[in-house]
Amino acid sequence: MTTQKQKIGNWFRNSISAKMLMVGFLILILLIPLGFVKDLIRERGFRQTEVIEEINTKWGNQVVLNGPILKVPYHVYVEEKVFDEKTKTFLTSQKPQRHAAYFFPWELDINSNVKTQPLERGIYESVVYNAKTQIKGEFAKLNFSVKEIADENILWDKATVVFKTSNLKGIRNTVKVKIGKEEYALKPKFDNTYMNTLESGFLNEIQSIQNGPLSFSSTIDINGSSSLQFIPIGKETRVFMKSNWHSPSFNGNFLPETEGKKIGPSGFEAQWKVLETNRRFGQYFFDNLPNLSDFSFGTEFMVPVDDYQKTERTSKYGLMIIGLTLLVFLLIQISSKIAIHPFQYLMIGLALVMFYTLLISISEHQNYLFAYLISGAAVVALITTYSRSILKNSKFTLLVLGSMFSLYTFIFVIIQLEDYALLVGSIGLFVILGTIMFTSRKIDWSGAQ
Known part of the structure; x- marks a missing residue:
């Protein structure tokens, strides 16, 4: 019985498939708080509409x-x-x-x-x-x-x-x-x-x-x-x-x-x-x-386009940001054999979700650009510092910093565009997919499954 438990434990620790399943499961779990944040953004947007309609009704x-x-x-x-x-x-x-x-x-x-x-x-x-x-x-x-x-x-x-x-x-x-x-x-x-x-x-x-x-x-x-x-x-x-x-x-x-x-x-x-x-x-x-x-x-x-609309559009890319960020950590873990605990993945995911609550709360008092810069810088700094403590490698830490900076910059550019948002977004996703494919080709997938 003990031997069987050890085999299962070793499989979870060493199997690439187990790690991928675990990250995928965490992404699905993180959709719950992300959904709550989207509801909050919509609620604040509806509240703004109600107040504006009340103002307009009294004025004309x-x-x-x-x-x-x-x-x-x-x-x-x-x-x-x-x-x-x-x-x-x-x-x-x-x-x-x-x-x-x-x-x-x-x-x-x-x-x-x-x-x-x-x-x-x-x-x-x-x-x-x-x-x-x-x-x-x-x-x-x-x-x-x-x-x-x-x-x-x-x-x-x-x-x-x-x-x-x-x-x-x-x-x-x-x-x-x-x-x-x-x-x-x-x-x-x-x-x-x-x-x-x-x-x-x-x-x-x-x-x-x-x-x-x-x-x-x-x-x-x-x-x-x-x-x-x-x-x-x-x-x-x-x-x-x-x-x-x-x-x-x-x-x-x-x-x-x-x-x-x-x-x-x-x-x-x-x-x-x-x-x-x-x-x-x-x-x-x-x-x-x-x-x-x-x-x-x-x-x-x-x-x-007001700040609530921009924030709601930004939140629609939440799954992509969470998925790609956790994928970067997964690829680092697989290629370097560095152990990253599921709890650490969960903390990183929750920090990514917190970006949207910071964005909506700050944008209610400042403009969207200022709110995006502060929220993005805070989350990137938090996750980069946290990754430094768990990866213990400057090269991997810079990789996390660069990938997150690129992701948030890419999303910001898409939000600012209107007529070309779909074109730029499609090209950007194609480049991201190509980068992941090129990076992952050097990983030894023949390890324990």
Whole structure:
């Protein structure tokens, strides 16, 4: 019995296969704390998202503006039959029903100056903006003939001007619209449409628009976050946007003109031109104003990849770093016959896992680069010092130092890249595999199995 136990013990101590199985088993065990660290990173990322959304909600969410729009009511007469008890017959009458027509500007010029600023809550930060937007243009003759509406049925004295916006909370001024020589204040109106509505009182002498164009102008001062977009309701819509934000993402159905776009460290300038022929709707609607948000365009004030995203991407390479580092120690053990206890492998693996907890905790207070350098240097120094005590060989210690430095540098480069991350990662893994194959060819695999 004792002899059998000795044989098993000798096999574990001397067998290459046993050592490889042991290292493989430890790698699987280390996936458990690595998984906990990934959950922690995701949890902190979700917490950041919740705080940013709360900040944005109180300041003002994304903004979509649609207007100004002329709303002109009209009557449609519907035949109504009423039974008369005296004559025992049905009496016919014409009952008026009120409808509304919505007319868009022929020319719409929008000039928006957007100033961004950071808002902080604890360790979290959000980017919000204030947009001072000037809107001007003109309305042309209104066409009621498509519905065969008689002039006497048009309620010119009930006409109003309407703005639609996704964000009433962020408006910082009393919105007024000057039409012709008259100025009208807009007030919120409750309805069940797709966006919040601002509507003026009844317009004076709006019927004069049938004799010639009628100009308008307005200014909106609004707080928002995430994005600022406009709906191109003009027969010709021109938008100019200027901001101090350095990382804009132009989104929506229309991109800015190439020759008018400037992006630099101090901000950006962009201009759009959208014609009626570029979209799938006309210059007027009767009865109901549809949801035109799908045709909006503008700018997303995109925050570059934040530290939580970078840390989460880094953690995805955790298995590779742990596996390759322990493989280096295994190859050293096999080639040099130096005894490395499983407990020592476990300590090295746990130190590698600790890198990610250091990275996430430091990056919450400093930038990702600083956190990566400190965390990487701390773990590399710890494992190099520890390997010096167990390997007792300067050459092997330098090998551990060099391999870990190369691994962490390689991962950092991949994280910084976006478009070429997959290409560089594939080439790097190919080089690592080739290095391991070249190094391991000198090992005597014919030893005890």
